[in-house]
Amino acid sequence: MRTLTPRRIQETLFTAPSFLWLLVLFLVPTLMVVSMSFRTADPYGGIGDSFSLEGFKDIFSPSFPGILFRTVNLSFQTTLWCLALGLPVAYFIARAEKKHQAHLMLLIIIPFWTNFLIRVYAWKIILHPEGMLKDMLVALRLVSEDTSLLYNQGAVLLVLVYTYLPFAVLPLYAAIEKFDFTLIEASRDLGAGPLRSFFRVFLPGISQGIVSAVMVVFIPALGSYVIPDMVGGTDGEMLGNKIAQRVFVDRNLPRGSALSTLLVLAVVLPVIGGLVVKKIRSNGRAFADVPSIGEHGL
Amino acid sequence: MKGVRFSGVLTFFVLLFLYVPIAVLVFNSFNASRFGSLWGGFSLKWYSALFHDRNVWVSLTNTVVVALVSTLCSVIIGSIAGFCLYRYKGRVQRLHYGLVSLPLIFPDILMGMSLLLFFIAIGVRLSLLTIILGHITFSISYVAVTIMARLQNFDFSVVEAAQDLGASRFTILTKIYLPLLGPGLAAGAMLALTLSLDDFVITFFTAGPGSSTLPLQIYSMIKFGKPPMINALSTLFLAATFLVALGYQRISSGSKTAG
Numbered sequence: 001m002r003t004l005t006p007r008r009i010q011e012t013l014f015t016a017p018s019f020l021w022l023l024v025l026f027l028v029p030t031l032m033v034v035s036m037s038f039r040t041a042d043p044y045g046g047i048g049d050s051f052s053l054e055g056f057k058d059i060f061s062p063s064f065p066g067i068l069f070r071t072v073n074l075s076f077q078t079t080l081w082c083l084a085l086g087l088p089v090a091y092f093i094a095r096a097e098k099k100h101q102a103h104l105m106l107l108i109i110i111p112f113w114t115n116f117l118i119r120v121y122a123w124k125i126i127l128h129p130e131g132m133l134k135d136m137l138v139a140l141r142l143v144s145e146d147t148s149l150l151y152n153q154g155a156v157l158l159v160l161v162y163t164y165l166p167f168a169v170l171p172l173y174a175a176i177e178k179f180d181f182t183l184i185e186a187s188r189d190l191g192a193g194p195l196r197s198f199f200r201v202f203l204p205g206i207s208q209g210i211v212s213a214v215m216v217v218f219i220p221a222l223g224s225y226v227i228p229d230m231v232g233g234t235d236g237e238m239l240g241n242k243i244a245q246r247v248f249v250d251r252n253l254p255r256g257s258a259l260s261t262l263l264v265l266a267v268v269l270p271v272i273g274g275l276v277v278k279k280i281r282s283n284g285r286a287f288a289d290v291p292s293i294g295e296h297g298l
Numbered sequence: 299m300k301g302v303r304f305s306g307v308l309t310f311f312v313l314l315f316l317y318v319p320i321a322v323l324v325f326n327s328f329n330a331s332r333f334g335s336l337w338g339g340f341s342l343k344w345y346s347a348l349f350h351d352r353n354v355w356v357s358l359t360n361t362v363v364v365a366l367v368s369t370l371c372s373v374i375i376g377s378i379a380g381f382c383l384y385r386y387k388g389r390v391q392r393l394h395y396g397l398v399s400l401p402l403i404f405p406d407i408l409m410g411m412s413l414l415l416f417f418i419a420i421g422v423r424l425s426l427l428t429i430i431l432g433h434i435t436f437s438i439s440y441v442a443v444t445i446m447a448r449l450q451n452f453d454f455s456v457v458e459a460a461q462d463l464g465a466s467r468f469t470i471l472t473k474i475y476l477p478l479l480g481p482g483l484a485a486g487a488m489l490a491l492t493l494s495l496d497d498f499v500i501t502f503f504t505a506g507p508g509s510s511t512l513p514l515q516i517y518s519m520i521k522f523g524k525p526p527m528i529n530a531l532s533t534l535f536l537a538a539t540f541l542v543a544l545g546y547q548r549i550s551s552g553s554k555t556a557g
Contacts, residue, residue: 011386015394018379018438022397025435029412036415046418089312092305104309111316113539114323116496117516118532122319124520125326162315215403223405225499230520240407247503253415260411267404 030264037258047253055254058242059262068262071239074153075221078160082168082217083210085161090172090209094179105173108166116163120230123159124150127231151233159227164220168213175209211274222266239263320536327529344530354531357515360426364501364511365494368433372490375434376441377483383442384449401439409436410503417504424506432504433494440493441486448482492539 037055040048058064093104111119126133127149137143149155183205187197203210225240232238239259246256330341348354383395401409413432417424456478460470476483498513505514512535519528 011382011390014378014382015386015390017375018382018398018442019394021375021435021438022401025413025416025431026401026409027397029416030408032415032419033408033412047415085308085312088305088308092302092309095302095305107313108316110540110543111320113492113543114320114532114536115498115513115516117498117513117520118323118528118535119319121516121520121528121532122323126319126322162319165312165316219403220405223407225407226517240405243407243411247411247414253418256411257415260408263405263408267400267408271400271403 033257033260034264037254037261039254041252041254052254055252055258058246058255058259067237067239067242070153070237071222071224074157074160074236074238075218075224077157078164078221079168079214079218081157081161082165083172083213086165086168086172086213090169090176093169093173094176101177105170108169112166117226117230119163120159120227123155123162124231127155127158150231151235153232153236155231156224156228156236156238159231160221160224163227164217167216167220171209171212171216172206173209175206175212179205215270215274219267219270223263323529324533324536326526327533329526329529344526345534348527348530348534351527353510353515354512357510357512360509361495361512364426364429364433365491368430368437368494369487369490371430371434372437372441373483373487376438376486376490377445377479379438380442380445380449380486384446398439398442401436402443406497406499407503410500413500414503424504424509426509428504428506429501429509429511432500433497436497436500437490437493440489444486444489445479445482448479448485452478488543491542495539 036047038051038053040050040052040054042048089108093101093108096104125131128134129148129150131149134143134149137149138145143149179202183201184197187201188194192200223240224238225244228236228238228241229244232241239262243256243259243263246252246259327344328340328342329337330339330343331337379394379398383391383398409432413428413435414424417428422428457470457474460474465473496513498517501511501514502517505511510518512531516528516531519531
């Protein structure tokens with residue numbers, strides 16, 4: 001039974017501003033992207049009135065699987081590197097003395113107070129064919145005179161890791177800081193080796209942090225546009241570059257929308273998947289009432 | 299412990315990795331040589347070139363206008379949202395929470411693209427206003443989650459006590475909520491401000507002719523020459539953000555000792 005209690009009126013009043021704002025300027029526009037991809041383009045760079053599958057032409061072009069694979073692959077590798085570097089850093093900070101923790105976190109965050117474009121540009125200078133790094137590597141005979149450090153996938157990966165690393169460290173730190181390290185001692189006392197207690201006790205214990213880190217790195221990385229645009233060259237093009245090219249160069253909004261629809265799916269499907277897993281898990285827990293540690297082995 | 303030592307060494311190298319590019323920029327901004335690899339002597343000429351570039355001043359003004367307006371609006375909307383998500387539970391709020399948290403992981407390009415289509419569809423001309431609307435949209439979520447986190451430690455019995463003692467709504471707002479949530483509001487505002495100052499992609503999609511912001515200006519500088527000026531600009535940008543953050547740090551640590 002719904003009655004209009006004062007509390008309910010108050011709730012509605014408080015919910016309305018953000019709910020309506022995001023409904024109109026976030027949800028509706030996102031749905032628009034999906035619907036526009038089924039429309040024709042008009043010759044003036046706008047959107048025509050009739051229905052068409054023309055927009056999906058890119059997805060069926062022979063070069064597309066390559067770009068899609070590169071986009072997913074680079075985002076995946078970025079996520080792995082961010083976890084591999086972020087975990088020890090977060091661990092170190094979480095195990096440092098309490099008074100140093102905030103300062104160490106600040107040190108991680110400060111570089112990100114510079115503008116994002118400026119950070120990417122800094123890498124462009126470092127990796128420049130006549131830059132110091134190239135000279136150094138050539139002098140050490142690690143690379144030959146004619147290798148290019150810039151405009152390839154390696155450069156894109158490097159700058160992606162640079163950009164997303166702090167976003168991985170934050171949730172990992174939050175999870176490790178809350179982790180009860182006596183559990184590790186307990187598992188060792190019970191005869192587990194260091195590797196076993198790392199994989200069976202520590203990682204499951206901070207799984208929430210790992211999931212958040214993956215979410216905030218992998219999904220935004222899929223939509224990268226500026227990084228491959230500035231350091232990638234043609235060899236490092238990603239899905240985001242194709243979208244921007246359709247919108248700003250070809251002025252074909254339906255084709256840009258069709259490509260963006262893929263990104264919408266890439267964002268929404270893992271979120272729904274995550275919710276389903278959570279639901280199943282919480283149902284399972286209701287039956288078994290087990291402690292959360294060590295039960296994530298699925 | 300061995301694990302701590304290994305992670306300590308790695309943390310050191312990660313910090314090096316994070317800071318070297320910034321150091322290179324600052325260093326090069328004082329380099330008289332046009333190319334980063336050669337040291338051509340100390341010079342302030344890029345700074346002076348920067349000060350005489352009219353486009354830089356116009357986009358700086360635009361950036362400040364966009365940042366201030368969007369921060370103000372998103373702090374109001376976002377903190378109400380955070381309060382509401384914390385206070386009320388139920389199906390509507392779960393939906394509300396989904397709507398608030400999804401933009402946090404949405405790739406920028408998708409948000410830019412969808413806003414562009416939306417503005418075209420409803421026939422709004424792209425201008426500073428559309429940029430501001432875009433910035434408010436992505437900042438609301440960040441403010442809301444910051445406020446929610448702060449509310450975890452908020453003691454609502456204080457509010458009930460005030461009500462029992464006959465305080466009016468206005469008194470409760472100004473005497474209890476604002477002072478106690480002040481640091482949270484400041485943190486949310488800082489976040490919205492830095493996000494707005496930093497944003498390129500969404501601005502790029504929603505900007506019309508003549509509504510260039512500083513990041514757009516930097517982008518065109520990188521794309522079409524004038525690189526050394528970017529070094530100077532970024533050094534100033536870094537110094538400015540550093541001062542703001544330092545000031546914020548002072549305020550928040552001051553309030554901690556006071557409370």
